[in-house]
Amino acid sequence: MIDALRVLDGVMRLADLVQRDMAEPFAGTSLTMSRAALLWVLHSTGPSTQQALATALDVTPRNITGLVDGLEASGHVARAPHPIDRRATLVTLTDLGSEVMQQMVAQREHMADDLVAELTPAEREALSAGLEKLADRYETMLAAREGKGSP
Protein backbone atom coordinates (compact mmCIF):
# COMPACT_ATOMS: atom_id res chain seq x y z
CA MET A 1 0.00 0.00 0.00
CA ILE A 2 2.43 2.60 -1.18
CA ASP A 3 -0.53 4.87 -1.93
CA ALA A 4 -1.39 5.13 1.72
CA LEU A 5 2.09 6.20 2.78
CA ARG A 6 2.19 8.81 0.08
CA VAL A 7 -0.98 10.39 1.43
CA LEU A 8 0.31 10.26 4.99
CA ASP A 9 3.62 11.78 3.93
CA GLY A 10 1.76 14.62 2.28
CA VAL A 11 -0.25 15.22 5.41
CA MET A 12 2.84 15.12 7.63
CA ARG A 13 4.75 17.46 5.40
CA LEU A 14 1.88 19.90 5.32
CA ALA A 15 1.44 19.71 9.09
CA ASP A 16 5.11 20.49 9.54
CA LEU A 17 4.87 23.48 7.23
CA VAL A 18 1.81 24.80 9.03
CA GLN A 19 3.61 24.55 12.33
CA ARG A 20 6.63 26.44 11.10
CA ASP A 21 4.38 28.95 9.41
CA MET A 22 2.56 29.67 12.64
CA ALA A 23 5.67 29.87 14.80
CA GLU A 24 7.58 32.34 12.65
CA PRO A 25 5.38 35.46 12.63
CA PHE A 26 5.69 35.82 16.38
CA ALA A 27 9.48 35.73 16.44
CA GLY A 28 10.63 38.92 18.08
CA THR A 29 7.15 39.62 19.44
CA SER A 30 6.02 38.81 22.93
CA LEU A 31 3.36 36.62 21.31
CA THR A 32 4.08 32.92 21.31
CA MET A 33 2.03 30.22 19.65
CA SER A 34 0.32 29.21 22.89
CA ARG A 35 -0.57 32.78 23.72
CA ALA A 36 -1.83 33.41 20.20
CA ALA A 37 -4.00 30.30 20.51
CA LEU A 38 -5.54 31.74 23.65
CA LEU A 39 -6.20 35.06 21.91
CA TRP A 40 -7.84 33.10 19.11
CA VAL A 41 -10.27 31.49 21.52
CA LEU A 42 -11.14 34.86 23.04
CA HIS A 43 -11.66 36.30 19.60
CA SER A 44 -13.93 33.43 18.59
CA THR A 45 -15.99 33.01 21.72
CA GLY A 46 -15.71 36.34 23.52
CA PRO A 47 -14.77 36.98 27.18
CA SER A 48 -14.17 33.69 28.97
CA THR A 49 -13.37 32.36 32.40
CA GLN A 50 -10.00 30.71 32.81
CA GLN A 51 -11.74 27.40 33.29
CA ALA A 52 -13.40 27.78 29.91
CA LEU A 53 -10.03 28.63 28.36
CA ALA A 54 -8.44 25.60 29.97
CA THR A 55 -11.11 23.37 28.49
CA ALA A 56 -10.95 25.00 25.07
CA LEU A 57 -7.17 24.73 24.85
CA ASP A 58 -7.01 21.35 26.57
CA VAL A 59 -4.46 22.40 29.17
CA THR A 60 -4.54 22.69 32.96
CA PRO A 61 -5.97 25.75 34.73
CA ARG A 62 -2.52 26.42 36.12
CA ASN A 63 -1.21 26.73 32.60
CA ILE A 64 -3.89 29.29 31.77
CA THR A 65 -2.81 31.38 34.75
CA GLY A 66 0.66 31.62 33.23
CA LEU A 67 -0.52 32.40 29.72
CA VAL A 68 -2.94 35.08 30.92
CA ASP A 69 -0.22 36.56 33.13
CA GLY A 70 1.98 36.95 30.07
CA LEU A 71 -0.79 38.35 27.88
CA GLU A 72 -1.82 40.77 30.60
CA ALA A 73 1.75 42.01 30.95
CA SER A 74 1.97 42.56 27.19
CA GLY A 75 -1.36 44.35 27.17
CA HIS A 76 -3.27 41.94 24.96
CA VAL A 77 -5.85 40.86 27.54
CA ALA A 78 -7.30 42.09 30.83
CA ARG A 79 -8.73 40.26 33.81
CA ALA A 80 -12.12 41.43 35.04
CA PRO A 81 -14.26 40.19 37.90
CA HIS A 82 -17.01 37.78 36.92
CA PRO A 83 -20.38 39.52 37.23
CA ILE A 84 -22.06 36.83 39.30
CA ASP A 85 -19.47 34.26 40.39
CA ARG A 86 -16.93 35.94 42.62
CA ARG A 87 -14.55 32.98 42.41
CA ALA A 88 -14.09 33.36 38.70
CA THR A 89 -12.35 35.95 36.52
CA LEU A 90 -13.36 36.98 33.04
CA VAL A 91 -10.52 37.30 30.56
CA THR A 92 -11.21 39.83 27.82
CA LEU A 93 -9.34 41.15 24.80
CA THR A 94 -8.02 44.69 25.17
CA ASP A 95 -8.07 47.12 22.25
CA LEU A 96 -4.55 46.06 21.41
CA GLY A 97 -5.57 42.41 21.58
CA SER A 98 -8.49 43.02 19.24
CA GLU A 99 -6.28 44.88 16.80
CA VAL A 100 -3.77 42.07 16.75
CA MET A 101 -6.52 39.55 16.15
CA GLN A 102 -7.93 41.54 13.25
CA GLN A 103 -4.48 41.59 11.69
CA MET A 104 -4.20 37.85 12.19
CA VAL A 105 -7.56 37.25 10.55
CA ALA A 106 -6.62 39.42 7.58
CA GLN A 107 -3.25 37.75 7.24
CA ARG A 108 -4.89 34.36 7.40
CA GLU A 109 -7.26 35.23 4.58
CA HIS A 110 -4.43 36.56 2.50
CA MET A 111 -2.48 33.41 3.14
CA ALA A 112 -5.40 31.20 2.19
CA ASP A 113 -5.82 33.01 -1.11
CA ASP A 114 -2.14 32.71 -1.85
CA LEU A 115 -2.14 29.05 -1.02
CA VAL A 116 -4.79 28.04 -3.53
CA ALA A 117 -3.97 30.69 -6.13
CA GLU A 118 -2.77 28.17 -8.68
CA LEU A 119 -5.58 25.68 -8.22
CA THR A 120 -8.64 25.56 -10.42
CA PRO A 121 -12.05 25.78 -8.74
CA ALA A 122 -12.54 22.07 -9.40
CA GLU A 123 -9.23 21.26 -7.78
CA ARG A 124 -10.09 23.36 -4.75
CA GLU A 125 -13.38 21.63 -4.40
CA ALA A 126 -11.79 18.19 -4.65
CA LEU A 127 -9.07 19.14 -2.19
CA SER A 128 -11.51 20.62 0.33
CA ALA A 129 -13.64 17.51 0.20
CA GLY A 130 -10.64 15.21 0.45
CA LEU A 131 -9.17 17.08 3.40
CA GLU A 132 -12.47 17.00 5.20
CA LYS A 133 -12.87 13.28 4.67
CA LEU A 134 -9.35 12.68 5.86
CA ALA A 135 -9.77 14.82 8.96
CA ASP A 136 -13.04 13.12 9.84
CA ARG A 137 -11.43 9.74 9.49
CA TYR A 138 -8.44 10.87 11.53
CA GLU A 139 -10.67 12.16 14.30
CA THR A 140 -12.50 8.87 14.46
CA MET A 141 -9.22 7.00 14.72
CA LEU A 142 -7.94 9.20 17.52
CA ALA A 143 -11.21 8.91 19.41
CA ALA A 144 -11.09 5.12 19.08
CA ARG A 145 -7.53 5.01 20.37
CA GLU A 146 -8.33 7.20 23.35
CA GLY A 147 -11.26 5.02 24.28
CA LYS A 148 -9.03 1.99 24.13
CA GLY A 149 -5.82 3.41 25.58
CA SER A 150 -6.95 5.21 28.72
CA PRO A 151 -10.46 4.20 29.71
Add this chain to the structure above:
Amino acid sequence: MIDALRVLDGVMRLADLVQRDMAEPFAGTSLTMSRAALLWVLHSTGPSTQQALATALDVTPRNITGLVDGLEASGHVARAPHPIDRRATLVTLTDLGSEVMQQMVAQREHMADDLVAELTPAEREALSAGLEKLADRYETMLAAREGKGSP
Protein backbone atom coordinates in the same frame (compact mmCIF):
# COMPACT_ATOMS: atom_id res chain seq x y z
CA MET B 1 -12.79 33.66 -1.75
CA ILE B 2 -14.57 31.41 0.68
CA ASP B 3 -13.06 28.46 -1.13
CA ALA B 4 -9.61 29.42 -0.04
CA LEU B 5 -10.47 29.60 3.63
CA ARG B 6 -12.16 26.24 3.45
CA VAL B 7 -8.98 24.65 2.13
CA LEU B 8 -6.86 26.39 4.76
CA ASP B 9 -9.23 25.33 7.51
CA GLY B 10 -8.95 21.73 6.34
CA VAL B 11 -5.18 21.96 6.38
CA MET B 12 -5.14 23.54 9.85
CA ARG B 13 -7.51 20.99 11.25
CA LEU B 14 -5.48 18.15 9.83
CA ALA B 15 -2.25 19.65 11.12
CA ASP B 16 -3.73 19.90 14.57
CA LEU B 17 -4.84 16.28 14.47
CA VAL B 18 -1.42 15.13 13.33
CA GLN B 19 0.18 16.99 16.18
CA ARG B 20 -2.09 15.44 18.77
CA ASP B 21 -1.65 12.06 17.14
CA MET B 22 2.11 12.28 17.42
CA ALA B 23 2.16 13.57 20.97
CA GLU B 24 -0.08 10.93 22.49
CA PRO B 25 1.80 7.65 21.91
CA PHE B 26 4.74 8.86 23.97
CA ALA B 27 2.70 9.78 27.02
CA GLY B 28 4.12 7.77 29.91
CA THR B 29 7.25 6.92 27.95
CA SER B 30 10.52 8.72 28.31
CA LEU B 31 10.19 9.51 24.60
CA THR B 32 8.97 12.98 23.78
CA MET B 33 8.17 14.36 20.36
CA SER B 34 11.47 16.20 20.06
CA ARG B 35 13.43 13.11 21.03
CA ALA B 36 11.42 10.94 18.69
CA ALA B 37 12.16 13.41 15.89
CA LEU B 38 15.87 13.03 16.60
CA LEU B 39 15.57 9.23 16.52
CA TRP B 40 13.77 9.56 13.21
CA VAL B 41 16.69 11.48 11.71
CA LEU B 42 19.14 8.86 12.96
CA HIS B 43 16.96 6.11 11.52
CA SER B 44 16.75 7.84 8.16
CA THR B 45 20.31 9.02 7.72
CA GLY B 46 22.38 6.80 10.00
CA PRO B 47 24.94 7.82 12.65
CA SER B 48 25.29 11.60 12.71
CA THR B 49 27.34 14.29 14.39
CA GLN B 50 25.45 16.62 16.68
CA GLN B 51 26.04 19.41 14.23
CA ALA B 52 24.30 17.41 11.52
CA LEU B 53 21.40 16.74 13.88
CA ALA B 54 21.15 20.42 14.75
CA THR B 55 20.93 21.29 11.07
CA ALA B 56 18.43 18.53 10.29
CA LEU B 57 16.12 19.47 13.16
CA ASP B 58 16.70 23.21 12.78
CA VAL B 59 17.60 23.79 16.41
CA THR B 60 20.77 24.99 18.15
CA PRO B 61 23.66 22.64 18.93
CA ARG B 62 23.03 23.30 22.60
CA ASN B 63 19.56 21.91 22.22
CA ILE B 64 20.93 18.73 20.64
CA THR B 65 23.22 18.24 23.63
CA GLY B 66 20.17 18.12 25.87
CA LEU B 67 18.15 15.83 23.64
CA VAL B 68 21.04 13.40 23.20
CA ASP B 69 21.66 13.47 26.97
CA GLY B 70 18.10 12.36 27.53
CA LEU B 71 18.14 9.70 24.84
CA GLU B 72 21.45 8.38 26.11
CA ALA B 73 20.04 8.11 29.63
CA SER B 74 17.01 6.20 28.34
CA GLY B 75 19.24 3.90 26.30
CA HIS B 76 17.98 4.83 22.85
CA VAL B 77 21.21 6.29 21.49
CA ALA B 78 24.91 6.17 22.25
CA ARG B 79 27.70 8.69 21.73
CA ALA B 80 30.81 7.41 19.97
CA PRO B 81 34.01 9.22 19.02
CA HIS B 82 34.15 10.43 15.44
CA PRO B 83 36.65 8.30 13.51
CA ILE B 84 38.62 11.18 12.04
CA ASP B 85 37.48 14.44 13.64
CA ARG B 86 38.29 14.35 17.32
CA ARG B 87 36.16 17.41 18.06
CA ALA B 88 32.98 15.69 16.94
CA THR B 89 30.90 12.87 18.39
CA LEU B 90 28.87 10.38 16.40
CA VAL B 91 25.39 9.72 17.74
CA THR B 92 24.14 6.24 16.89
CA LEU B 93 20.99 4.24 17.56
CA THR B 94 21.35 1.47 20.12
CA ASP B 95 19.59 -1.87 19.68
CA LEU B 96 16.74 -0.52 21.78
CA GLY B 97 16.63 2.61 19.66
CA SER B 98 16.47 0.56 16.46
CA GLU B 99 13.70 -1.61 17.85
CA VAL B 100 11.64 1.41 18.82
CA MET B 101 12.11 2.90 15.37
CA GLN B 102 11.00 -0.31 13.67
CA GLN B 103 7.86 -0.26 15.78
CA MET B 104 7.28 3.35 14.82
CA VAL B 105 7.69 2.57 11.14
CA ALA B 106 5.26 -0.34 11.37
CA GLN B 107 2.76 1.72 13.31
CA ARG B 108 3.04 4.51 10.79
CA GLU B 109 2.28 2.14 7.91
CA HIS B 110 -0.68 0.75 9.75
CA MET B 111 -1.93 4.22 10.44
CA ALA B 112 -1.55 5.25 6.82
CA ASP B 113 -3.57 2.26 5.65
CA ASP B 114 -6.29 3.02 8.16
CA LEU B 115 -6.40 6.64 7.16
CA VAL B 116 -7.16 6.03 3.49
CA ALA B 117 -9.13 2.83 3.96
CA GLU B 118 -12.38 4.37 2.82
CA LEU B 119 -10.98 6.22 -0.18
CA THR B 120 -11.07 4.86 -3.71
CA PRO B 121 -7.78 4.58 -5.60
CA ALA B 122 -8.81 7.56 -7.69
CA GLU B 123 -9.54 9.61 -4.59
CA ARG B 124 -6.18 8.68 -3.10
CA GLU B 125 -4.42 9.71 -6.24
CA ALA B 126 -6.23 13.03 -6.36
CA LEU B 127 -5.57 13.69 -2.71
CA SER B 128 -1.88 12.80 -2.95
CA ALA B 129 -1.45 15.10 -5.91
CA GLY B 130 -3.39 17.90 -4.24
CA LEU B 131 -1.46 17.63 -1.00
CA GLU B 132 1.82 17.69 -2.87
CA LYS B 133 0.83 20.76 -4.85
CA LEU B 134 -0.30 22.49 -1.69
CA ALA B 135 2.88 21.65 0.20
CA ASP B 136 5.05 22.83 -2.69
CA ARG B 137 3.17 26.09 -2.82
CA TYR B 138 3.39 26.45 0.94
CA GLU B 139 7.11 25.87 0.90
CA THR B 140 7.58 28.50 -1.76
CA MET B 141 5.58 30.99 0.28
CA LEU B 142 7.58 30.33 3.42
CA ALA B 143 10.86 30.63 1.55
CA ALA B 144 9.74 33.94 0.05
CA ARG B 145 8.77 35.29 3.45
CA GLU B 146 12.07 34.27 5.00
CA GLY B 147 14.01 35.97 2.25
CA LYS B 148 12.01 39.13 2.81
CA GLY B 149 11.62 39.05 6.58
CA SER B 150 15.13 38.45 7.92
CA PRO B 151 17.77 39.06 5.27
Add this chain to the structure above:
DNA sequence: TATTGTTATACTCTATAACTATA
Protein backbone atom coordinates in the same frame (compact mmCIF):
# COMPACT_ATOMS: atom_id res chain seq x y z
C1' DT C 1 41.00 31.46 12.61
C1' DA C 2 36.94 28.41 12.39
C1' DT C 3 34.32 24.55 14.11
C1' DT C 4 32.37 21.00 17.69
C1' DG C 5 30.40 20.37 21.71
C1' DT C 6 29.76 21.89 26.41
C1' DT C 7 28.78 24.85 30.64
C1' DA C 8 26.12 28.87 32.30
C1' DT C 9 21.95 31.30 32.34
C1' DA C 10 17.22 32.31 31.25
C1' DC C 11 12.45 32.03 29.42
C1' DT C 12 8.20 29.52 27.95
C1' DC C 13 5.10 25.64 28.17
C1' DT C 14 3.46 22.11 30.70
C1' DA C 15 1.99 19.11 34.75
C1' DT C 16 0.74 17.67 39.69
C1' DA C 17 -0.32 18.84 44.32
C1' DA C 18 -1.63 21.76 48.01
C1' DC C 19 -4.10 25.94 49.39
C1' DT C 20 -7.57 30.05 49.46
C1' DA C 21 -11.77 32.07 48.53
C1' DT C 22 -16.12 31.36 47.09
C1' DA C 23 -20.47 28.52 45.72
Add this chain to the structure above:
DNA sequence: TATAGTTATAGAGTATAACAATA
Protein backbone atom coordinates in the same frame (compact mmCIF):
# COMPACT_ATOMS: atom_id res chain seq x y z
C1' DT D 1 -18.70 19.37 49.46
C1' DA D 2 -17.31 21.16 44.95
C1' DT D 3 -15.39 24.71 41.98
C1' DA D 4 -12.12 28.80 40.33
C1' DG D 5 -7.88 30.38 40.56
C1' DT D 6 -3.31 30.69 42.72
C1' DT D 7 1.24 29.37 44.92
C1' DA D 8 4.91 25.81 45.04
C1' DT D 9 7.67 22.73 42.66
C1' DA D 10 9.49 20.27 38.73
C1' DG D 11 10.81 18.80 34.04
C1' DA D 12 11.20 19.48 28.95
C1' DG D 13 12.29 22.40 25.03
C1' DT D 14 14.43 26.25 23.40
C1' DA D 15 17.79 30.25 22.90
C1' DT D 16 22.14 33.20 23.49
C1' DA D 17 26.76 33.75 25.06
C1' DA D 18 31.17 32.29 26.72
C1' DC D 19 34.58 28.65 26.69
C1' DA D 20 37.60 24.38 25.79
C1' DA D 21 39.48 21.23 22.58
C1' DT D 22 40.55 20.35 18.06
C1' DA D 23 41.01 21.39 13.02
